[in-house]
Amino acid sequence: MTSAVDPKVPHTSTDVLIVGAGPVGLTLAVQLRRRGIDVLVVDRLTQRAPYAKAVGVSPRTMEVFDSLGVVRAALDASVRMRGQLLYSDGAPPVRMEMPLPDEVPYRFVAMPQYETERILADALAAHGGHVTRGVEFTGFTQHDDTVTSTLHGPRGGSTVSSRYLVGCDGAHSLVRKGLGVEFEGDAFPEEYMLADVEVDWNQPVGYGIRAMHHTGGAVDDLLVAIPLPGDRRYRISMLVPDELATTAKPGELAHGLEGGRAPELRHVQAVLDRLAPEPTTASSMRWSSVFRISHRLAQRYSHDRVFLAGDAAHIHPPTGAQGMNTGIQDATNLGWKLALAVQGHAAEDLLDSYHLERHPVGEEVVGRTVRHARQGIGAGESDPGVAILREAQLLVAYPDSPLVAADGPADTGPGPRPGDRAPDATGLTQDGAAVPTRVHELLRHPGHTLLLCASDTGELDAQCTLAAAAADRHGSAVRCQVIVDRGAQIADASGIVLRDTDGRFSAAYGTRPRAAYLIRPDGHLGYRSDSASAARIDAFLSRTMRLG
Numbered sequence: 001m002t003s004a005v006d007p008k009v010p011h012t013s014t015d016v017l018i019v020g021a022g023p024v025g026l027t028l029a030v031q032l033r034r035r036g037i038d039v040l041v042v043d044r045l046t047q048r049a050p051y052a053k054a055v056g057v058s059p060r061t062m063e064v065f066d067s068l069g070v071v072r073a074a075l076d077a078s079v080r081m082r083g084q085l086l087y088s089d090g091a092p093p094v095r096m097e098m099p100l101p102d103e104v105p106y107r108f109v110a111m112p113q114y115e116t117e118r119i120l121a122d123a124l125a126a127h128g129g130h131v132t133r134g135v136e137f138t139g140f141t142q143h144d145d146t147v148t149s150t151l152h153g154p155r156g157g158s159t160v161s162s163r164y165l166v167g168c169d170g171a172h173s174l175v176r177k178g179l180g181v182e183f184e185g186d187a188f189p190e191e192y193m194l195a196d197v198e199v200d201w202n203q204p205v206g207y208g209i210r211a212m213h214h215t216g217g218a219v220d221d222l223l224v225a226i227p228l229p230g231d232r233r234y235r236i237s238m239l240v241p242d243e244l245a246t247t248a249k250p251g252e253l254a255h256g257l258e259g260g261r262a263p264e265l266r267h268v269q270a271v272l273d274r275l276a277p278e279p280t281t282a283s284s285m286r287w288s289s290v291f292r293i294s295h296r297l298a299q300r301y302s303h304d305r306v307f308l309a310g311d312a313a314h315i316h317p318p319t320g321a322q323g324m325n326t327g328i329q330d331a332t333n334l335g336w337k338l339a340l341a342v343q344g345h346a347a348e349d350l351l352d353s354y355h356l357e358r359h360p361v362g363e364e365v366v367g368r369t370v371r372h373a374r375q376g377i378g379a380g381e382s383d384p385g386v387a388i389l390r391e392a393q394l395l396v397a398y399p400d401s402p403l404v405a406a407d408g409p410a411d412t413g414p415g416p417r418p419g420d421r422a423p424d425a426t427g428l429t430q431d432g433a434a435v436p437t438r439v440h441e442l443l444r445h446p447g448h449t450l451l452l453c454a455s456d457t458g459e460l461d462a463q464c465t466l467a468a469a470a471a472d473r474h475g476s477a478v479r480c481q482v483i484v485d486r487g488a489q490i491a492d493a494s495g496i497v498l499r500d501t502d503g504r505f506s507a508a509y510g511t512r513p514r515a516a517y518l519i520r521p522d523g524h525l526g527y528r529s530d531s532a533s534a535a536r537i538d539a540f541l542s543r544t545m546r547l548g
Helices: 023-033 059-068 071-076 113-126 174-179 265-275 323-343 352-375 384-391 439-443 457-477 504-509 534-541
Strands: 011-019 039-043 083-088 094-097 131-133 136-142 147-153 156-167 183-199 207-215 218-228 233-239 256-258 282-298 306-308 448-454 478-484 497-500 516-519 525-529
Touching: 011 023, 011 147, 011 323, 023 039, 023 059, 023 113, 023 323, 059 071, 059 323, 059 439, 071 113, 136 174, 156 174, 156 323, 174 306, 183 265, 207 265, 218 265, 233 265, 265 282, 282 352, 323 352, 439 448, 448 457, 457 478, 457 534, 497 504, 516 534, 525 534
Parallel strands: 011 039, 011 156, 039 131, 083 207, 156 306, 448 478, 478 497
Antiparallel strands: 083 094, 136 147, 147 156, 183 233, 183 282, 207 218, 218 233, 256 282, 448 516, 516 525
16 A cells, blocks of 8 residues: 555655654654654644753663763753652651662753753754654554654644654654554542742752651642752642642543643742741742643554654653653664664564563553552662662663573673663773773764673684674674773784773673673663674674664
8 A cells, every 4th residue: 555645735755753852752863863864853832841840860861861972961951869858747857868889870860851852952953853843743644665644734734754653742642542552541539730949948959858748647748849950949749739629531641731720839838838848938930730640551652654652652650750761761762773674774573672672661660650659669679779770770671572682601690681781881991092981982873882802812813803794794883892801911903902991891791701792772782692703693683684
């Protein structure tokens, strides 16, 4: 079946049409444009919304920003989240810290959503892309080799033919509805209000404040304040007062901001008077809204040439700031795969792996955030350190993916397993550089990264030969580096050799002689071997790419 276009309606074509220019849609657009893919991003809003909204940025998302070249801008526009102070029924506060291992390069930060969108939009522009605003997506039809979408803008209707369509259009996604995908779940009965304000208290800088009052064991009053960049500026969430409350209709998807009932400063002040840890006055309110929370998960994340990402695929409580971060990682997982498909280089079932890898992640996040919303952050975890790593999204892995593999015992020894996030490690030195580098700096390119280990001259020669073969075979699709043991007496005769000067790479990766680690473009370990060969590396890469 081929697409039929009405000649009377303005028509354009593109490789990928992205509906929605929030953080998820923009991340996907940047991932595609940096790989040379033609992208059209449309959003019904005429300008970027000036609301704080999603503010928590996880360490894993900061690593994604690092790979995209925008982490400096993100750090400059954010404030570090050091922990949280918990106040309950007048009892002394409980301080909850958010420690992470030294080898994790970034910490939890808070940044207004409009700043996240600005930074990503600037990156998109730097790659030759832009957002087409004031244009509403109204529907689509799938064909054998294209998707025809209908849009409506200031000049009327138009159509777009694209190789692929991605719905990043939020909880009420028209793309998801057009697919007929079930969005199963439920809603929380409580209704909340948000406000972006300044307060004149003297609470520790960088700490969130959570204050609660209980009656009969149930929370009947709540204050959550998340620090934002600025002098004692916070995004505050509270239970909604009776005068602003409404009742959701049966079966209604009640999730997100609700217009027309913006709380006033007096509503915020009333909650602060009851629950603030010290007498304080709110001022300089930049924005406020009423909102509801649902928890739902799309039955499928894709069908043929149409994909869902972010809130279009999963919604849940904001506990732990998991929503936007999970969506950004959806886009990071999908971006490199879509690029290979557009370029004609994707293995036959590569795009099917998006649902196979990301749907279980969405299911886990929805379940965990619902549990934490009802029982508190960390509920269900016996190890606080593991709980923090999970909230940081550093434990997301794809061990059951068809795209990951290991040779021999390499999947049972120390170090990352296939499917795990590739850990960072500092202290790698190179003859041509006066300062050491990190593993994650080696990942700042659009392709796969092959790390080969050597502990003596014989191994170095063999690994350099393997690296040369991979570079000759795959070109820029695979970047190769050889890492030699810190104690090895080896003269560096190749520019691709780095030395594990302080042993941190070995500690992070559990290296063995002749070990090989092939890291995917999304920063997850795809393949690990203790006896890699060109044939074995090709066999693994054939799971993702068509090899000529």
